[in-house]
Amino acid sequence: MADLMLIGDVARRSGVAASALRFYEEKGLIESVRTGSGHRRYPRAVLRRVAFIVFAQRIGLTLDEIAAELAKLPSGRVPTGRDWSRLSATWTSRINERIAELERLRAGLTQCIGCGCLSLDRCYLSNPGDRAGKLGPGARFWMGDRPAAKARA
Amino acid sequence: MADLMLIGDVARRSGVAASALRFYEEKGLIESVRTGSGHRRYPRAVLRRVAFIVFAQRIGLTLDEIAAELAKLPSGRVPTGRDWSRLSATWTSRINERIAELERLRAGLTQCIGCGCLSLDRCYLSNPGDRAGKLGPGARFWMGDRPAAKARA
DNA sequence: CTACAAGCTCAAGTGAACTTGAAGTCAAGG
DNA sequence: CCTTGACTTCAAGTTCACTTGAGCTTGTAG
Numbered sequence: 001m002a003d004l005m006l007i008g009d010v011a012r013r014s015g016v017a018a019s020a021l022r023f024y025e026e027k028g029l030i031e032s033v034r035t036g037s038g039h040r041r042y043p044r045a046v047l048r049r050v051a052f053i054v055f056a057q058r059i060g061l062t063l064d065e066i067a068a069e070l071a072k073l074p075s076g077r078v079p080t081g082r083d084w085s086r087l088s089a090t091w092t093s094r095i096n097e098r099i100a101e102l103e104r105l106r107a108g109l110t111q112c113i114g115c116g117c118l119s120l121d122r123c124y125l126s127n128p129g130d131r132a133g134k135l136g137p138g139a140r141f142w143m144g145d146r147p148a149a150k151a152r153a
Numbered sequence: 154m155a156d157l158m159l160i161g162d163v164a165r166r167s168g169v170a171a172s173a174l175r176f177y178e179e180k181g182l183i184e185s186v187r188t189g190s191g192h193r194r195y196p197r198a199v200l201r202r203v204a205f206i207v208f209a210q211r212i213g214l215t216l217d218e219i220a221a222e223l224a225k226l227p228s229g230r231v232p233t234g235r236d237w238s239r240l241s242a243t244w245t246s247r248i249n250e251r252i253a254e255l256e257r258l259r260a261g262l263t264q265c266i267g268c269g270c271l272s273l274d275r276c277y278l279s280n281p282g283d284r285a286g287k288l289g290p291g292a293r294f295w296m297g298d299r300p301a302a303k304a305r306a
Numbered sequence: 307c308t309a310c311a312a313g314c315t316c317a318a319g320t321g322a323a324c325t326t327g328a329a330g331t332c333a334a335g336g
Numbered sequence: 337c338c339t340t341g342a343c344t345t346c347a348a349g350t351t352c353a354c355t356t357g358a359g360c361t362t363g364t365a366g
Binding site: 017019020023027035037038039057062063064 | 363
C-alpha cells in the first residue's frame with residue numbers, strides 16, 4: 001500500500017547505482033521524502049524520471065541540461081505521458097544534427113582522408129561549424145558508445 | 154626551404170592549441186625534432202597527422218585508441234593517402250552502430266517516452282546492448298556535439 | 307538482544323583530455 | 337643592450353559524472 005521505495009529498490013529497478021541517485025538528488029534532478037531517521041523514500045514515479053535521465057544522457061545532454069528540461073515539468077502533480085513527450089520533442093533536431101555529422105564523417109572516410117585534402121583549414125569535414133566556438137578549460141567533450149551507467153546489483 | 158614549422162605555426166594551421174600538441178607528443182601521438190636550444194620543430198606532414206587525430210576524435214575514438222591506430226602506419230617514411238585510408242577503413246562499422254543507436258533513440262522520442270513503457274528494465278530503448286557492460290570508476294562517457302579542441306589564436 | 311545488511315553524510319579519488327601558472331630560456335627588432 | 341614574444345618544463349588545476357571510503361546510525365531477521 002505505501003508505494004514508497006527504498007533507494008536500493010530504485011537502484012535495482014533502474015540499473016542506476018544508489019550513489020548516483022544520491023548524486024542526482026544533490027543536483028536537483030530527483031527528489032525524495034525522508035523518514036524520521038533520515039532515510040530516503042521514493043514514490044514510484046521516480047523510476048520514470050530516472051529512465052528519462054538515462055535516456056537523455058544517451059542522446060548527449062549533460063546533467064545540467066537535463067535538470068533544465070526537468071524543471072519544465074508541471075510541479076505538484078505526477079507528469080503524464082504528454083508532459084514527457086512535450087519535453088523530448090525538441091531533441092529530435094539535436095539527434096538529427098549528430099546523425100548528419102556522423103554521415104559526413106563516414107563519407108569522409110572514403111572520400112577525404114585518402115585524397116590529400118585533409119588539411120584542417122580546408123577540409124569541410126573537420127570543421128562542422130562549431131570548431132571555432134569558445135569553450136572554457138576542463139575536459140574535452142567526446143562522443144562514446146559506452147554504457148552511461150552501471151548497475152550496482 | 155627548411156620546411157620545419159614552429160609549434161605556434163602548427164597550432165595556428167591546425168586549430169589545435171600548442172599545449173595540446175605538447176600533450177599529444179607526450180602521449181606518443183606525434184613527434185617533433187628539437188633545435189639545439191630545445192625548441193620543437195615539425196615537418197609539414199604533422200599537419201595531416203593532427204588532422205587525422207581530430208577527425209578520429211569526432212568519430213569517438215579515445216587518444217589511446219588513436220595512438221594504436223597511428224602505430225599501424227609505416228615507419229620511416231611519410232604515410233601516403235593509401236596508408237591513411239587503410240587505417241580508417243575499420244571505422245565505418247563503428248559509425249554505423251552509433252547512427253543506428255541514435256535512430257533508435259529518435260524513434261523512441263515519439264513512440265516510447267509518452268507511451269508509458271519507459272521503465273528501464275522493460276524498454277528496449279534504454280538497453281541498447283551494453284548497459285550491462287562493466288566499466289571501472291571515473292568519468293561516465295557521453296557523446297557531445299561540441300568542439301573537440303579550441304584554437305589558441 | 308545481537309548480528310548484519312542497508313542507509314546516512316562528507317571528503318576525497320577517478321579518468322580523459324587538456325589548460326593554466328610558475329619560473330626560466332631563446333630569438334629578433336630597435 | 338634591452339625588451340618583447342615565443343618557446344621550454346613541470347606541477348597542479350579543471351570539467352563531468354560519478355565512485356569509494358571512513359565513520360556512524362537504522363532496520364530487520366534470528
